[in-house]
Amino acid sequence: MADDNFFHQNVNGWMNWCDANIYRIKVDFNNDLANMSRSNQRYFGDWVNYYGKPDVGYYLGARFVQWLNKRYTFDEMIHFDISIIKVEWNSYLECCT
Numbered sequence: 001m002a003d004d005n006f007f008h009q010n011v012n013g014w015m016n017w018c019d020a021n022i023y024r025i026k027v028d029f030n031n032d033l034a035n036m037s038r039s040n041q042r043y044f045g046d047w048v049n050y051y052g053k054p055d056v057g058y059y060l061g062a063r064f065v066q067w068l069n070k071r072y073t074f075d076e077m078i079h080f081d082i083s084i085i086k087v088e089w090n091s092y093l094e095c096c097t
């Protein structure tokens with residue numbers, strides 16, 4: 001919690017690659033959402049491959065929550081319903097590249 005740049009996946013330049021490709025990750029994830037399933041997703045897990053990198057969904061999720069945390073308290077965030085998350089996700093897509 002105290003280190004926004006701690007990711008256990010950060011080996012062999014993983015985080016630097018994710019930082020450099022955050023815009024692409026955001027756009028691809030958003031485009032994949034409509035048809036994403038447990039069996040075809042390419043973002044979460046050591047066994048998936050997003051341009052040669054595993055676990056980029058965890059990176060994206062952490063960055064999204066860190067962004068939200070600047071705008072809301074933790075207590076507010078844990079009470080979000082899906083409609084608020086969708087609005088905030090769209091705001092995040094438009095900013096913070």
